[in-house]
Amino acid sequence: MPAPITVHVAGSERSVAEGTTYGELFEDQRGVLVARVDGELRDLHLAAHDGEAVEPVTAAEQDGLEVLRHSAAHVLAQAVQQVNPSARLGIGPPVRDGFYYDFDVETPFTPEDLKALEKTMQRIVNEGQTFRRREVSDQEAAAELAAEPYKIELIGLKGGAAEDAAEGASVEVGGSQLTIYDNVRKDGTVAWGDLCRGPHVPSTKVLGNAFKLMRSAAAYWRGSERNPQLQRIYGTAWPSKEELKAYLERLAEAERRDHRRLGAELDLFSFPEVLGAGLPVFHPKGGVVKREMEDYVRRRHIEEGFSYVGTPHISREELFYTSGHLPYYADGMFPPMDLDGQSYRLKAMNCPIHNLIYRSRGRSYRDLPLRLFEFGTVYRDEKSGVLSGLTRVRMITQDDSHSYVAKEDAPAEVGHLLEFVLSLLRDFGLEDYYLEISTRDDSKPEKFIGSDAQWEEATRVLEEVAVASGLELVPDPGGAAYYGPKISVQARDAIGRTWQMSTIQYDFNQPERFGLEYQAADGTRQQPVMIHAAKFGSIERFVGVLVEHYAGAFPPWLAPVQVLGIPVAEEFEPYLREVGERLAAEGVRFELDESDDRFPKKIRNASKSKVPFVLIAGEEDRSAGAVSFRYRDGSQKNGVPVEEAVQEVLGAIRAKTQV
Template sequence: MVNFKEDEQLNMLNHSCAHLMAQAVKHLYPQAKFWVGPVVAEGFYYDIDLGDDVIRDEDIAAIEKEMKKVAKSGKKIIRHEISKEEALEMFKDDSYKLDLISNLEDGNISCYTQGDFTDLCRGPHVDNVKLCRHFKLIRHSGAYWKGDSKNKMLQRIYGVCFPTAEELEAHLQLLEEAKERDHRKIGKDMGLFMVDDLVGRGLPMFLPKGYVIWQELENYIKNKERKLGYQHVMTPCVGTVDLYKTSGHWDHYKDNMFPAMEVEGESFVLRPMNCPHHMMIYANRIHSYKDLPIRIGEIAHDFRFEASGTLKGIERGRHFCQNDAHLFVTPEQIKDEFSKVVDLIFSTYKDFGITDYRCVLSLRDPEDKEKYHDDDEMWNKAENALREVMDSLGIEYTEEIGEAAFYGPKLDVNVKPAVGNEYTLSTCQLDFCLPAKFELTYVDRDGEKKTPVVLHRAILGSLDRFMAYILEETKGNLPTWLAPVQARIMPVKTDDPELNAYAQKIYDALDAADVRVELDDRAEKLGYRMREGQVQKVPYLLVIGMKEKEDGTVAYRLHGQKETTVLPLDEFVAKLTTEIETKAR
């Protein structure tokens, strides 16, 4: 999908269209005052104070109609410069503009005028409002002034603009595709998870069917890890502030953590990550070089105070569960263990059919050292070590400055979803810092105490985000092994005792084979039950009539297909269990 901010032509066009929208809003709401109207990756928006008026869905059409009227007028968009004093006088009745002007340096300030509307702006803009006629207002929401919850709530309207009607229509079709793939919609249709403000924003709750998927993912990755020598642990969701001061997270990550809780003279926080706990598990006993590598894994509950505007279903929440692990290794073992982590990542991606991804070596920004542990020698050593390992493994990668963790560089594997921008799914981080902070040691072959190196790694990232990714990639059409309901049995007539008895026999056979099966014998029309099964993305819909009963067969239809296949009951059970056991896609 296009990035409006990065495309120079679209950036200028959408910036101009933001002013067009503001002009139309001003015509309809004369009391309107405007904060900022920037171009973002998804298009443009404007933050507006309408006083006591509130924008509703039905008001958007009226704003669009007025925008078309203004665009049709063909007014020139004229840039002019005024002094700071003139700007303060021009906008003396607008507290939002006065705030902006007061923060500008002395000197001339640029404005743009189109007909009866003038606004502060650096520009540039297109020459004529007519060029902005191919637009669409996408959505609206609330937004705190300056993003601060202590300030007034403004109203934000989002839109997009393109040079041609054809490009706009193509983009709108992509947005419709994105809606159909949105894991929040899919999750609601399939009954997977919910969010309620009374519980708290960003705190999703998994419903029974959603938790089935969650457990399947947990079992899948734990089984792969066990075969590679991982030992799984369970650690608490809280820790003392002192724990995070020792690790350095308190200095570098405090703003992303929930506030401390004072209990019996101690300060505790909800943990944002698991490495400090795992460091303490390693420190629990003395280790020899013969013990290493030690691989500690956990499906761990973590909490981060994400801004409310960034929350998105289970893709980005304030509570999530990381598929986390920490590998304690000798320096000589770095390459081999890092290679095994990379193999595990790519093996997992192959199992799920993930092919559109890229590898990124995330490094420290040497010009912004406050964000990172202060040790130039350590950073040079860690970055060079990771770069050498990547090169020796023949992994293609790009380097990105400023994306490292505060304690060390990392490999990020960024996936490109079917819709939307890429994001990091898997990561492996090289850390010389935390083992030293926690004074971790092992006894080397020469009898001396040495400090281990730690690899922080997450294969599925968080189970929550990984589930969101898979739901959106598949549109909820999960492989049978992962589907919360794998088969649904629907007798054609629900008031026939003999037919119901046969449907129950099929249910018992599948249930005995550990298939997740439902018997839908509600007094509803078959067509209604079929449609409901389609909406809930059940892979196998079994329609059972008298012929199937008499022949001892099963007639099934795969999700998304119209053809019906008939098999003897025992063959169908064998086929389905094999498909589940082999995790066929």
């Protein structure tokens, strides 16, 4: 008779026989995947010890969900090796919405392979194999995994170095004790095993039919392009079939909102192949969105004390040696073109030219802060594989400003800029964002210029302002530009994806390199600090984000066509045209549907074009001096007097509300 032990189960004390497993403690509860024991996750098949505090963990919480997904990755690896025993294993961690596993295989996976693997996985799942934890010494592991070179490499890195070895590697060799997880069949035979920190779900059965393999792609081993590429399979796994379906529906919704698709459907912009990759053209309708946005942003800058300037798109190369972009950033710049024996470059940044404006005459402390601003289009030689719609292009129009301030005024200027940036984002309906602070990587001094003291001060100023904003702040070590640290705003769009938008950078380097100075009140010559700020980052990217955020249904003030008139029959065209002229006189973008389509077809077209206001007129409206509204949600308001209708439209445009 084993001696009883005492454990604290979910807060209450229980006395159980020694050898009782965690799983047995939760026998009467459904959906428990692992136990949290004194804060650490453990497998359910392990025995509890005296005095432990034990809590059940289900897939309803993040920890449980990650265990579920990690186990799904194991089943995938088992399936791959079952089908192809020569496949070598990389790592297989859980990730956002799912998991992946990397394999070294002779030939990459095809979509058909994925289908077949999914079936193999389903068989393993249905079999209800259990995950068994087994502690091994380094030598034992090395012997057992002799055929798995990547695992062997990880064994050598176990412990603290694991997460440095590769993102996700700690799930394989997280602690100081190596463990192997065996998948055990119902008859007790071992089906498969993998080096793994664990823990795992009790049985493959838990995965049910709520998993799916999504795609395969190459990934560099341990995240370095100097290493060989492995074949990565991405999958998704959820606690239930319903949640899997909901996830797939979210993906479908994201696809419907994709700005590349909506851009073509709504005739906003295109990427003509002859132009070359990453070079968008804006069509008239996209041009309206872009111009409305630019007009507004320009006006707000002027209100906030910025001076609008203009600069060329190319410059003699020398300028970029002065600024330091060459050679620090040579790879990202287009190659030089030769003019009369001089090398010219497309500019990749506006700041050097703004510095020339600063330097164009002597400056006094009375000129400061000097705030120069423009929509500066820069060209960057982004690698072909990273280009993507409007969000990653080679032509980037920045709403770029440079504030030249006395050093002691820099904190106030940074604060002012951040506030300004956030107010602009709110005006465009983006409410959901967080800050990221990018700092120098101390281990790579060759990538950054400036003294330690300068970096410290710059970083401190940005940090203080960022913290004072009260927003969520995420560190990004090593992400700084060579000339200084930055704060960036990462905005979430309507479906939760994040994009780097605004950036604010503190720069003590360029003022020095350009010899910028001003005369202080005491007659001495001082060097200003410059603060770079891009409010929306890239106009192109921002348009793309807006399209997705609104799913193409822009608020009236941004909508390419604000009001579309649809006559019930041809006879009412003149009447509606008059209404349209009244609206146009107020600056409203009005179009009249004069096509020879019949009425219901016109309604359908209007609906597909996502115009905010459809105005309809037939005999009833005309004789009453009224019009009828049809809104985007299909609802209607009939017999609205024309003047009232005009006011409703104008009100929505001026208030920048969504309808």
